[in-house]
Amino acid sequence: MKRAYLTFANNVSDDLSYKLTYDIGSNEDDSAYTAFLKVAMVKWKSRLGDISIGMQGMNMFKTMENTWGHRFIAKMPMDTYKFSPSADLGIGVTRSFGLVSTSALIMNGGGFKKAEMDSHKKLSFHAVYGEYKLNKKDGFNAGLSFSYEPYDKDSVTVENTSIMGLFGGYAGNGIRAGLEFDTKKNKDAKAQIISTYVTYRLSDKISLLGRLDMYDPDTSVGKDGVQDIIVGVMYNAEKGLTIAPTFRMFTREEGDGKNSVVINFQFVF
Known part of the structure; x- marks a missing residue:
C-alpha cells in the first residue's frame, strides 16, 4: 500500500462545516509511511460565497483532477512536476455566477508538507465554465488557472513565479476526456506541460483508460523533455473496491526510459 487517506467531516450548522484529512504515504526522506495533515479547514457559507480558512486543497488543478478521475492511479501533471502542491495553508473564497464557478486563494505557498520559508504569499485563481465534476455528471467544461508567487532570489532581490493552466473536458456516452496546457515561468526558465486523458466505460464493471503527459522543464533548452x-483497465470488483492494472511507458528525449506494469487498488469506505 503506497497511500491512504483518513477523512473526518461534519456540518456544525447549515452554514458552517469542518473537514480534517490525513494523508499517509512516503515522504522525501524515503520513509515508507508518514502521516501528513493535508486538510484542516473550516468552511463558512456567506453572502460573498463559501469562505474557507485553514489547510485546504489548492484550486489550481481540482477541475482537471475530476475529469481525470483516477487519483489512485496517478497524480495530476501539475502535482507530479511541481507546478503546484495539492494543498496549502491560507484563506479562500469560492462563488458561482450561473454556469461559471470561481475560486480565489491567498496561501503560504509551501504546500502541506513544508513549513513557510519566507514572508511572501501565493495568490491563485481558478475559473471554469460548465460542469466542473465530470466524474459525477455528463457535460463539458473549459477554464483557466493562474497563480503568482514572489520569492527571494537573494538577500536583496525578489523575483516571482507565475503558473497558468488552460483546460477543457467532456463527459457523455460513456466517454470522459480532458486536455490541459500548463506553463510555469520565472526569470530563469519557462516550463511547459501538455496532458490529455480519456476513460471509456465498457460496462458498470469495466472501463478502459489512457493518459499522455508531455513535460518540458525549460522550453529554451533542447532535448530535455x-x-x-x-494505459490500463479498471475493474469495479465490489462496491468501494476498484482494481486497475496499468502499463506505463516513461521516455526521455535524451537518456534512458522505463517501462513498467503496475496494479493499483482503491478501497473507499
Whole structure:
C-alpha cells in the first residue's frame, strides 16, 4: 500500500462545516509511511460565497483532477512536476455566477508538507465554465488557472513565479476526456506541460483508460523533455473496491526510459 487517506467531516450548522484529512504515504526522506495533515479547514457559507480558512486543497488543478478521475492511479501533471502542491495553508473564497464557478486563494505557498520559508504569499485563481465534476455528471467544461508567487532570489532581490493552466473536458456516452496546457515561468526558465486523458466505460464493471503527459522543464533548452504514457483497465470488483492494472511507458528525449506494469487498488469506505 503506497497511500491512504483518513477523512473526518461534519456540518456544525447549515452554514458552517469542518473537514480534517490525513494523508499517509512516503515522504522525501524515503520513509515508507508518514502521516501528513493535508486538510484542516473550516468552511463558512456567506453572502460573498463559501469562505474557507485553514489547510485546504489548492484550486489550481481540482477541475482537471475530476475529469481525470483516477487519483489512485496517478497524480495530476501539475502535482507530479511541481507546478503546484495539492494543498496549502491560507484563506479562500469560492462563488458561482450561473454556469461559471470561481475560486480565489491567498496561501503560504509551501504546500502541506513544508513549513513557510519566507514572508511572501501565493495568490491563485481558478475559473471554469460548465460542469466542473465530470466524474459525477455528463457535460463539458473549459477554464483557466493562474497563480503568482514572489520569492527571494537573494538577500536583496525578489523575483516571482507565475503558473497558468488552460483546460477543457467532456463527459457523455460513456466517454470522459480532458486536455490541459500548463506553463510555469520565472526569470530563469519557462516550463511547459501538455496532458490529455480519456476513460471509456465498457460496462458498470469495466472501463478502459489512457493518459499522455508531455513535460518540458525549460522550453529554451533542447532535448530535455519527458513523456509519460499510461494505459490500463479498471475493474469495479465490489462496491468501494476498484482494481486497475496499468502499463506505463516513461521516455526521455535524451537518456534512458522505463517501462513498467503496475496494479493499483482503491478501497473507499
